[in-house]
Amino acid sequence: MEKKEKIRSKNIGQVFTPQYLVEEMLDYAGYKNTAIIEKHIIDNSCGDGAFLQVAVKRYCEEALRAGKNSREIKTHLECYIHGIDTDKEAYENCKANLEKVANRYKIKNVAWDIHNQDALAVKTYDGKIDYVVGNPPYVRVHNLQETYDEVKQYRFANGGMTDLYLAFFELGFNMLNPSGKLCYITPSSWLSSVAARNMRNHVMEKRNIISLVDLGHYQPFPHVTAYTIISLFSNDKQSDRFDYYTFNSETRQRNHVANLSLQDSCIDGILYLSDKEHLDTLRSIKTSTPPRLVTVKNGFATLADNIFIGEDVPESTITIKALKASTGKKYKCLFPYDEKGKPLPPDKIFSEKQVADYLQAHKDELLKGRKEHPAWYQFGRTQALQDVYKDKLSINTLLRTEKDLKIEYVPKGEGIYSGLYAITHDGIPLEDIKQILETPQFSDYIKLLKKYKSGGYYTYNTKDVEQYINWYISYKSDNKYANKSTFLGQYFEFV
Template sequence: MNNILSEIKKNGATFTPNRLADYLSKKILSTIDPSLSSFTVLDPACGDGSLLSSICKLGGAKITSFIGYDTNEEYLKDARLSMQTIDSENKCNFICKDFLTVCPNVANLYMDNIKNEFADIVIANPPYVRTQVLGTTKAKQLARDFNLTGRVDLYYPFFMAMTNALKKGGILGVITSNRYLSTKSGSDIRKYLLDNYEIIEIIDLGDTKLFDAAVLPAIFIGKKKETHSLTPKVGKYMSIYETDKGDKSKIESSLNDIYNVLESDKPGNYLVNGQKYTLKIGLLKHPADKKGIWQMSDDKENKWIEAIDAHTAFRIKDKFKVRVGIKSCADNVFISQLWDKEGCKIEEELLCPMISQENIEAWTIDKDSMLQVLYPHYSKNGKRQVFDIEKLPLAFHYLQKHREQLEGRNYLMKAGRKWYEYWVPQNPDFWKMPKVVFPDISVRPRFCFDESGAIVNGNCYWMCAQNEEERSLLLLIEGVSNSSVMIRYHDLCFNNKLYSGRRRYLAQYIEQYPIPSPELESSKQIMSLVEKLNNSSDACEKESLASEINNLVKISFGITDCQDT
């Protein structure tokens, strides 16, 4: 079993459940031009053949041929067996080969005698493998073949190869991770899809757990363009996620499973086996440059976003750089709460208190539970330096015990850094400045203020003030970021929930947060009350102040209670 799981992780195999295969097949078949008398279906990574079996079963006699590729012969044996009972005319051709080498790019579309644009339908659930799992050699080869840059997933080149094989006017229906919809690394593939497809529908399946693998899937359905049009057509979107536990909105209906909810095609809240889900339906919005995050919001929500934008004086990125915390890639060596008790005597100038996501609540840092980090960096004349560890015998003796592990961080060594450095250390001068800190992953916003000089862990982000004016702005940002207004704005504009309602608070999202004018009377009150809340130790007073701040944020953005829903 462990070998199978290891193979699945390595190759990104996530076989499609039969119900999901049927759901996707029906969606695709409903978009096919009814005048077509015959068509060819391709699955470029067919695995056990569930998608081809489904569309064969539902597509009828019009499908004249099926082509399935996979690199695993054992998977293909299962695929052939599953097709035998429904493909009596032997219309299916299974090929044991990596489709990315068959149809790698426009310049090489005729490799292996595969004709350019031969498929009327592409149905697929390609592998999900990040570049760091693929390995350097494979990742570089894909980058060359598909002109890709940055951190990508294996399904990115699959998107491109499938497009090369698809006829103009043909339909692509593909299940992938939903990451590309809302991450910076997905910007190029978002632009590619808008350039090459009329998007029919995006279905973000969110945290529905339709796969055994820990992946949040999404379905892309598009029609390959006949020509490159300047303005992409607006497509439909649908999303389904578990409802926040505190949500009190009414239940639309109680249904047997997620597929019944999806097929209802009616937005609202649904109860499925005791769990509440929210189904949203609307039109897809994308920025003019085609690379930005695709916004999935309906007309009412768009008007609400426009109201926020109309009252925005600046975005966080206009005033502050949002930084990630320190990353050692060897936390077991550098971080502890028990240095003395474990008998690890370390020079005091190297041990620093550290804020981590475990220590943070909205408005508050639990300083008593903070860990201590061995931090071998200091600042000299405004520049980051690294201690000469051999002049610090206690730390040197300790780190020498872990030298093999630390030198195993090949990327650090190749960059010409010292073996005991941090991979991401940041400038030590900035730690001493007033800063707002927040965790990367959280159900609710947890922005808090720190003036203790503590270091920030890599599971958090932070921004610092270099003068008194910036300090005041940070108080305003803390108040706005912890508000119900910004929870809603975050969800509507960034579409990035994980399982169980957890959100990603990545720098790329937070830097886009809108902030009202600090000159407004309501904004001045927010800054004053946030300062008071940060210094309060009384739980009741803090709760009252947080509620008052929340109402003032609404006023600053011109949002009435009836709009804030």
């Protein structure tokens, strides 16, 4: 069964929600107690019915407490419980599972309002639903075949390489009645991705967020690596304030962090989550425009590291050392370029027999199936070539704390790959840059960006590091490079 579920999650984006999360999410949405009687609830990607099974259980119990008889409850279940799923097997399982729940309360032969359809084509429920809940499919739109054009008609999903769950957000919002609530668990990428820009604009305009529960590194789904967030919206809320929670994986409860305004959270069109003090610091880093005293770039992209870099590379006049930034280890590197990063002429490269023999032995692999290419013996991309003959610092791209940073001095004549590197201008020593980065403050800043990776790590890119360093150099009030512009020193104090 586990193998079968893994295949289904991979092929059609279905991710099956564990019971405890279903219970928590229905509680968050307010689908409990007497408030649920005669209220419409839908899961528009219902799968086997994880959310709807709990909804039916709660509805039956509340209806019985309210004095409803079995016939009345059966009618209510047929009227107020709704589901849609495109997968035939899941659809059949869902109806069977709901019937089992109803049977526990002596209610049988319910004509369930569950449909085996493409939810994105269903308009029946628009403007009618009190509670939209669920776990929308996680799949890139470009991987879809039959429904691609239909999905791209949704405004939230027409932003290029988008995800299907964004269209389901728009679908869910369309289904809500004037006081309806939507509660989804989805990838947290809607807070920051380019593809989700239209959704964020909608949220900023409607001001309808009630709360966000960031699950962080916690992985609630078997067989699926996803960094998720529980988002709760309400149509009858128009306030720019919302509650931000983290999720405790041990207690399986949410922990309140802050009540934020959208203005606090939104920085350059991206929604960040933290307390206000940290967000103020982050806003300063992300929106200030200091002089570019340090440049951070990506290392080599040979696209064939196993050929150009390693112990098997022959010694020659074009062999240099290259440091692997992710590990801090150095290896031999065949570097067919001059000191300015320009390609050496072929007669120079192939003049040494050991180099010629080595490259010829790997020619087919370097051509990658092409019949011929004039520059087959060069790196796949040109990045970082022009900086080999400059002093620089290598920087790895994963951390949990500052102790995970691997920052190494790399002298002129040596290269860097599998990571980033920094070069300085105006005579700023590289050692000072190293000291700036090897601090709890830098690692705290990286954690604010919430670019999660497995194992509890966070990742970051050239822009993230460069912005921080130049902000620090230019504005940190007690450092020797600070300019005379005004800056509140406490912005740097992370708590």
